[in-house]
Amino acid sequence: xxxxxxxxxxxxxxxxxxxxxxxxxxxxxxxxxxxxxxxxxxxxxxxxxxxxxxxxxxxxxxxxxxxxxxxxxxxxxxxxxxxxxxxxxxxxxxxxxxxxxxxxxx
Amino acid sequence: xxxxxxxxxxxxxxxxxxxxxxxxxxxxxxxxxxxxxxxxxxxxxxxxxxxxxxxxxxxxxxxxxxxxxxxxxxxxxxxxxxxxxxxxxxxxxxxxxxxxxxxxxxxxxxx
Numbered sequence: 365x366x367x368x369x370x371x372x373x374x375x376x377x378x379x380x381x382x383x384x385x386x387x388x389x390x391x392x393x394x395x396x397x398x399x400x401x402x403x404x405x406x407x408x409x410x411x412x413x414x415x416x417x418x419x420x421x422x423x424x425x426x427x428x429x430x431x432x433x434x435x436x437x438x439x440x441x442x443x444x445x446x447x448x449x450x451x452x453x454x455x456x457x458x459x460x461x462x463x464x465x466x467x468x469x470x
Numbered sequence: 471x472x473x474x475x476x477x478x479x480x481x482x483x484x485x486x487x488x489x490x491x492x493x494x495x496x497x498x499x500x501x502x503x504x505x506x507x508x509x510x511x512x513x514x515x516x517x518x519x520x521x522x523x524x525x526x527x528x529x530x531x532x533x534x535x536x537x538x539x540x541x542x543x544x545x546x547x548x549x550x551x552x553x554x555x556x557x558x559x560x561x562x563x564x565x566x567x568x569x570x571x572x573x574x575x576x577x578x579x580x581x
Contacts, residue, residue, distance in 0.1 A: 394567065405507070405558045407572035450512065458570070460512035 366391040370451050370461040378469050383438040385464045387451030398425050398436045399450040443468045473497050474573035476561050482579045483551050491546040491576045493561030502544040504536060505560040513560055556580045
Protein backbone atom coordinates (compact mmCIF):
# COMPACT_ATOMS: atom_id res chain seq x y z
CA UNK A 365 0.00 0.00 0.00
CA UNK A 366 1.28 3.45 -0.90
CA UNK A 367 2.10 5.74 1.99
CA UNK A 368 1.86 9.47 1.31
CA UNK A 369 3.66 11.83 3.65
CA UNK A 370 3.41 15.58 3.52
CA UNK A 371 5.54 18.15 5.26
CA UNK A 372 5.14 20.42 7.01
CA UNK A 373 1.74 19.68 8.52
CA UNK A 374 1.25 23.36 9.34
CA UNK A 375 2.97 26.40 7.94
CA UNK A 376 2.57 30.07 8.81
CA UNK A 377 4.40 32.66 6.74
CA UNK A 378 4.37 36.35 5.97
CA UNK A 379 2.85 37.71 2.81
CA UNK A 380 5.40 37.69 0.02
CA UNK A 381 7.40 34.71 1.26
CA UNK A 382 8.32 31.80 -0.99
CA UNK A 383 6.50 28.69 0.18
CA UNK A 384 7.48 25.06 -0.30
CA UNK A 385 5.32 22.08 0.60
CA UNK A 386 6.74 18.59 0.23
CA UNK A 387 5.19 15.24 -0.56
CA UNK A 388 6.83 11.82 -0.57
CA UNK A 389 5.34 8.46 -1.40
CA UNK A 390 6.53 4.91 -1.04
CA UNK A 391 5.49 3.01 -4.18
CA UNK A 392 5.64 3.83 -7.89
CA UNK A 393 2.70 5.80 -9.20
CA UNK A 394 1.12 6.77 -12.49
CA UNK A 395 0.36 10.37 -11.46
CA UNK A 396 0.49 12.78 -8.57
CA UNK A 397 -2.08 15.47 -7.83
CA UNK A 398 -1.80 18.68 -5.87
CA UNK A 399 -5.14 19.90 -4.53
CA UNK A 400 -6.20 23.03 -2.66
CA UNK A 401 -8.98 23.02 -0.10
CA UNK A 402 -10.30 26.25 1.40
CA UNK A 403 -12.29 26.46 4.64
CA UNK A 404 -15.83 25.42 3.74
CA UNK A 405 -14.64 22.32 1.97
CA UNK A 406 -14.50 22.70 -1.81
CA UNK A 407 -11.44 21.11 -3.40
CA UNK A 408 -9.70 22.57 -6.43
CA UNK A 409 -7.27 20.55 -8.48
CA UNK A 410 -4.07 22.56 -8.96
CA UNK A 411 -1.83 20.15 -10.85
CA UNK A 412 -1.61 16.62 -12.09
CA UNK A 413 1.98 15.50 -12.69
CA UNK A 414 3.62 12.36 -13.93
CA UNK A 415 7.07 13.84 -14.54
CA UNK A 416 9.06 17.07 -14.53
CA UNK A 417 7.59 20.41 -13.63
CA UNK A 418 4.43 22.42 -14.18
CA UNK A 419 3.76 26.11 -13.58
CA UNK A 420 0.50 27.98 -13.28
CA UNK A 421 0.69 31.61 -12.26
CA UNK A 422 2.51 31.79 -8.93
CA UNK A 423 2.30 28.05 -8.38
CA UNK A 424 4.98 25.59 -9.42
CA UNK A 425 4.88 21.83 -8.94
CA UNK A 426 7.78 19.47 -9.45
CA UNK A 427 8.12 15.74 -9.23
CA UNK A 428 11.14 13.45 -9.01
CA UNK A 429 10.01 9.96 -9.94
CA UNK A 430 13.26 8.27 -8.92
CA UNK A 431 13.19 9.84 -5.46
CA UNK A 432 9.39 9.48 -5.13
CA UNK A 433 9.09 13.08 -4.11
CA UNK A 434 7.13 16.13 -5.21
CA UNK A 435 7.13 19.76 -4.15
CA UNK A 436 4.60 22.51 -4.47
CA UNK A 437 5.99 26.04 -4.48
CA UNK A 438 4.12 29.31 -4.11
CA UNK A 439 5.96 32.47 -5.09
CA UNK A 440 5.02 35.88 -3.69
CA UNK A 441 2.55 34.31 -1.28
CA UNK A 442 -0.65 36.17 -0.46
CA UNK A 443 -3.23 35.80 2.32
CA UNK A 444 -5.70 34.39 -0.21
CA UNK A 445 -3.32 31.42 -0.62
CA UNK A 446 -4.24 30.37 2.92
CA UNK A 447 -5.75 26.91 2.57
CA UNK A 448 -5.01 23.24 3.05
CA UNK A 449 -2.83 21.80 0.29
CA UNK A 450 -3.24 18.09 -0.33
CA UNK A 451 -0.96 15.75 -2.21
CA UNK A 452 -2.64 12.68 -3.71
CA UNK A 453 -1.01 9.86 -5.65
CA UNK A 454 -2.55 7.44 -8.11
CA UNK A 455 -1.42 3.84 -8.38
CA UNK A 456 -4.42 1.53 -8.79
CA UNK A 457 -6.45 4.00 -6.74
CA UNK A 458 -5.99 7.51 -5.38
CA UNK A 459 -4.36 7.87 -1.98
CA UNK A 460 -4.41 11.23 -0.21
CA UNK A 461 -1.89 12.78 2.10
CA UNK A 462 -3.14 14.40 5.27
CA UNK A 463 -2.61 17.89 3.92
CA UNK A 464 -0.55 20.92 4.81
CA UNK A 465 -2.40 23.79 6.46
CA UNK A 466 -0.94 27.06 5.13
CA UNK A 467 -1.63 30.41 6.74
CA UNK A 468 -0.26 33.54 5.11
CA UNK A 469 -0.21 36.60 7.33
CA UNK A 470 -0.77 40.04 5.81
CA UNK B 471 -19.36 27.83 -15.11
CA UNK B 472 -19.86 25.12 -12.52
CA UNK B 473 -18.68 21.78 -13.85
CA UNK B 474 -19.35 19.51 -10.87
CA UNK B 475 -22.42 20.49 -8.91
CA UNK B 476 -23.46 19.08 -5.58
CA UNK B 477 -26.82 19.55 -3.92
CA UNK B 478 -27.56 20.47 -1.30
CA UNK B 479 -24.47 22.26 0.02
CA UNK B 480 -25.64 21.71 3.59
CA UNK B 481 -27.87 18.88 4.73
CA UNK B 482 -29.21 18.24 8.21
CA UNK B 483 -30.82 14.88 8.88
CA UNK B 484 -31.99 13.02 11.92
CA UNK B 485 -30.34 9.94 13.31
CA UNK B 486 -31.61 6.96 11.30
CA UNK B 487 -33.48 9.02 8.70
CA UNK B 488 -32.44 8.17 5.12
CA UNK B 489 -30.77 10.93 3.18
CA UNK B 490 -29.71 11.34 -0.45
CA UNK B 491 -26.96 13.59 -1.71
CA UNK B 492 -26.69 14.41 -5.38
CA UNK B 493 -23.92 15.20 -7.80
CA UNK B 494 -24.12 16.28 -11.41
CA UNK B 495 -21.46 17.10 -13.97
CA UNK B 496 -21.27 18.94 -17.27
CA UNK B 497 -17.89 17.50 -18.25
CA UNK B 498 -19.15 14.24 -19.76
CA UNK B 499 -16.54 12.37 -17.69
CA UNK B 500 -17.05 8.65 -17.48
CA UNK B 501 -15.66 8.25 -13.95
CA UNK B 502 -17.46 9.62 -10.88
CA UNK B 503 -16.28 9.33 -7.29
CA UNK B 504 -17.78 9.80 -3.84
CA UNK B 505 -15.50 10.73 -0.96
CA UNK B 506 -16.16 11.19 2.74
CA UNK B 507 -14.05 13.74 4.57
CA UNK B 508 -14.19 14.18 8.31
CA UNK B 509 -12.78 17.18 10.09
CA UNK B 510 -9.01 17.59 9.68
CA UNK B 511 -8.73 14.28 7.83
CA UNK B 512 -7.91 13.38 4.25
CA UNK B 513 -10.80 12.49 1.94
CA UNK B 514 -11.68 8.80 2.01
CA UNK B 515 -12.92 7.14 -1.15
CA UNK B 516 -16.28 5.43 -0.64
CA UNK B 517 -16.91 4.18 -4.18
CA UNK B 518 -16.59 5.12 -7.81
CA UNK B 519 -18.18 4.39 -11.16
CA UNK B 520 -16.50 3.66 -14.45
CA UNK B 521 -19.50 4.44 -16.64
CA UNK B 522 -22.13 2.19 -15.05
CA UNK B 523 -19.59 -0.16 -13.53
CA UNK B 524 -19.82 0.29 -9.76
CA UNK B 525 -16.68 -0.14 -7.63
CA UNK B 526 -17.14 -0.26 -3.88
CA UNK B 527 -14.20 0.21 -1.50
CA UNK B 528 -13.80 -2.80 0.80
CA UNK B 529 -14.23 -0.75 3.97
CA UNK B 530 -17.25 1.29 2.86
CA UNK B 531 -20.12 0.46 5.22
CA UNK B 532 -23.24 -1.18 3.78
CA UNK B 533 -25.15 1.82 5.06
CA UNK B 534 -23.79 3.74 2.06
CA UNK B 535 -25.23 3.07 -1.37
CA UNK B 536 -24.92 4.81 -4.70
CA UNK B 537 -26.81 5.15 -7.95
CA UNK B 538 -25.75 6.48 -11.31
CA UNK B 539 -28.79 6.69 -13.58
CA UNK B 540 -26.88 8.36 -16.41
CA UNK B 541 -23.48 9.88 -17.24
CA UNK B 542 -24.32 13.23 -15.70
CA UNK B 543 -25.79 12.27 -12.35
CA UNK B 544 -24.66 10.28 -9.36
CA UNK B 545 -26.37 9.89 -5.98
CA UNK B 546 -25.13 8.91 -2.56
CA UNK B 547 -27.76 7.31 -0.35
CA UNK B 548 -27.17 6.91 3.37
CA UNK B 549 -29.81 4.46 4.52
CA UNK B 550 -29.63 4.99 8.29
CA UNK B 551 -27.30 7.85 9.16
CA UNK B 552 -25.48 7.66 12.44
CA UNK B 553 -23.73 10.42 14.32
CA UNK B 554 -20.44 9.12 12.96
CA UNK B 555 -21.58 9.78 9.40
CA UNK B 556 -21.52 13.53 9.89
CA UNK B 557 -18.90 14.73 7.44
CA UNK B 558 -18.24 16.56 4.21
CA UNK B 559 -19.18 14.45 1.19
CA UNK B 560 -17.25 15.24 -1.94
CA UNK B 561 -18.10 14.21 -5.48
CA UNK B 562 -15.45 14.19 -8.18
CA UNK B 563 -15.28 13.28 -11.84
CA UNK B 564 -12.53 12.43 -14.27
CA UNK B 565 -11.72 10.75 -17.53
CA UNK B 566 -10.06 7.37 -16.99
CA UNK B 567 -6.63 8.07 -15.49
CA UNK B 568 -7.16 11.79 -15.77
CA UNK B 569 -7.27 14.75 -13.45
CA UNK B 570 -10.12 14.76 -10.95
CA UNK B 571 -12.52 17.68 -10.80
CA UNK B 572 -14.20 18.13 -7.45
CA UNK B 573 -17.55 19.54 -6.55
CA UNK B 574 -17.98 22.00 -3.65
CA UNK B 575 -19.11 19.26 -1.29
CA UNK B 576 -22.18 18.66 0.85
CA UNK B 577 -21.73 19.09 4.58
CA UNK B 578 -23.93 16.57 6.38
CA UNK B 579 -25.02 17.09 9.95
CA UNK B 580 -26.75 14.29 11.84
CA UNK B 581 -28.84 15.28 14.84
